Amino acid sequence: MRVFVTGATGFIGSALVKELIAAGHQVTGVYRSEEKAPALAAAGAEVYRGSIDDPDGLKDGAARSDGVVHLAFNHDFSQFMANCETDRRVISALGSVLAGSDRPLIVTSGTAIAKVPPGELAKEDAPRVTSSDFPRAASEEAAADAAAAHGVNVSVVRLPQVHDPERQGLISPWIGIAREKGVFAYVGNGHNRWPAAHILDVARLYRLAIERAESGAIYNAVAEEGVAARDIAETIGRRLKLPVKSVAAEEAPAYFGWLAHLAARDMPASSEQTRKKLGWRPTGPTLIADLERLPLSAG
Numbered sequence: 001m002r003v004f005v006t007g008a009t010g011f012i013g014s015a016l017v018k019e020l021i022a023a024g025h026q027v028t029g030v031y032r033s034e035e036k037a038p039a040l041a042a043a044g045a046e047v048y049r050g051s052i053d054d055p056d057g058l059k060d061g062a063a064r065s066d067g068v069v070h071l072a073f074n075h076d077f078s079q080f081m082a083n084c085e086t087d088r089r090v091i092s093a094l095g096s097v098l099a100g101s102d103r104p105l106i107v108t109s110g111t112a113i114a115k116v117p118p119g120e121l122a123k124e125d126a127p128r129v130t131s132s133d134f135p136r137a138a139s140e141e142a143a144a145d146a147a148a149a150h151g152v153n154v155s156v157v158r159l160p161q162v163h164d165p166e167r168q169g170l171i172s173p174w175i176g177i178a179r180e181k182g183v184f185a186y187v188g189n190g191h192n193r194w195p196a197a198h199i200l201d202v203a204r205l206y207r208l209a210i211e212r213a214e215s216g217a218i219y220n221a222v223a224e225e226g227v228a229a230r231d232i233a234e235t236i237g238r239r240l241k242l243p244v245k246s247v248a249a250e251e252a253p254a255y256f257g258w259l260a261h262l263a264a265r266d267m268p269a270s271s272e273q274t275r276k277k278l279g280w281r282p283t284g285p286t287l288i289a290d291l292e293r294l295p296l297s298a299g
Contacts, residue, residue, distance in 0.1 A: 002026040003210060004061045006052065006090070007071030008045065009036035011167050012159075015203035016069065017045050023207055028061050030072065052086055055093035063097040067104040067210050070094060077173075077258045084135035088142040095146030095154065104213035105154040106206060107143040110136055111195055111220055111269035112262070113158060121225060122195075122269040124158075124218040147216065155217040157209055160195035160269060162202050162221070165293040170194075173259060175236060175294075184237040185247045185255050187264035190230025195269040197223035198284025208278040219274045223282035226268030235291045 003020055007013040008029025020027050021044045029045040031037045037047045048061045052072045062068050070091060074083040091107055098105050113136060114122035115129045131138040139156075146152040161169035168175075171194075178184040197205075202221045209219055230246075237244035253260040274280055 001066045001210070002028065002064070004028045004030070004048070004065035004068045005045075005071065006030045006050070006058065006069070006094075007073065009033075009040055010071060012162060012199065012202055012206075013071045014039075014043070015199050016071070016206050017043050019200075019203040019207050021045065025207075028065060030058065030061065052090050055090045058090065059093055059097045062094050065103065067106075067213065068094050068098065069106045069206055069210055071108055073108065080258070081135040084131065084138040088138040091139060091142035091146060095142075095150055095152040098152050099146075099150035102153050102213070104210050104215075105143075105146065105152055106210050107139055107154060107156050109139045109156050109158045111158045111160050111222060112265070112267050113137050113140060114269070119266060120268075122220070122267065124220050124271075124273040153213060153215040155209060155214055155219065157206060157219045157221055158269075159202065160197050160220075160222050160224075161227075161287065162197055162199055163287050163290045164199045165290045166295060167199075168287065168290065169196075170259065170262065171232060171236075171291075174256075174263075175240070177256060177259065178236070178242055179240070181255060182242065184233045184240075184242045184244045186229045186233040186244075187247060187249055187252050190228060190233060190246060192229050192264055192266035193226025193268045194229065194232070195220075195222045195225055195267065196227055196287035197221050197282055198286075198290070201280075201282035201284045205274070205278065205280050208280055212278060214277070217277065219278065220269050220271040221274070222269045222271035223284065224286060225270055226266075227287050229263070231288060232291065235288055236294060239291065239294045240296065
């Protein structure tokens with residue numbers, strides 16, 4: 001299969017390119033910065049210059065593929081809503097060239113999209129929130145629109161905190177905030193949980209998802225259903241020799257900034273359905289194990 005991968009030079013994309021090529025697939029990887037192209041080519045991928053800021057510019061590469069994995073996303077959270085709407089336009093553009101075929105489109109979302117009662121696990125078949133509730137839902141709305149309007153074979157991978165020893169999803173900016181403030185804080189009792197999965201397990205799930213190409217499927221890339229915020233804070237604080245403390249909910253915005261709306265949120269998630277459908281069995285290190293190997297220069 002020739003797979004077109006957006007975000008191919010990113011954290012997950014780089015791992016996915018290697019995973020796909022090792023499994024015998026041909027990969028066309030999108031790059032934006034010229035300095036990223038040599039590493040992508042060295043991994044064995046065909047390089048394709050493109051950007052999510054130019055959705056139409058991605059169409060030719062997608063049209064020449066047997067399937068598309070869309071991973072690219074602008075992680076500048078100061079303009080989060082605008083970035084989510086950009087993602088909506090990109091998904092629409094990619095879907096437009098796959099219409100009328102059975103070629104799969106894999107869209108990326110997050111486990112926090114699921115609408116579940118407090119304390120319950122977010123499962124794959126849970127209803128999702130709308131983009132007016134949480135902007136990131138725009139990606140799944142676009143996927144649903146592509147399927148309904150154009151019959152695109154689209155499925156969704158919902159991500160937790162994806163980690164290795166150097167990067168850990170939203171925990172990485174949390175570390176940056178802590179280093180700037182000189183203290184690692186969590187909200188309240190810190191019992192709120194974040195799901196997690198190792199980067200190599202997540203890359204394998206994307207490969208399985210595009211090989212299966214089940215239209216309408218939702219996959220939760222979750223290895224650990226929920227890791228407590230306090231455990232995360234205490235592990236990183238000890239590793240980086242930063243004091244750890246609890247802050248009240250009303251103090252969270254001053255400390256966390258844009259991350260405050262998620263810092264106290266309990267959002268455990270299950271991948272039971274995903275594991276049954278894909279035969280996916282995560283084997284990578286746990287989040288805490290990777291945090292224990294956090295480089296002292298992290299942040």
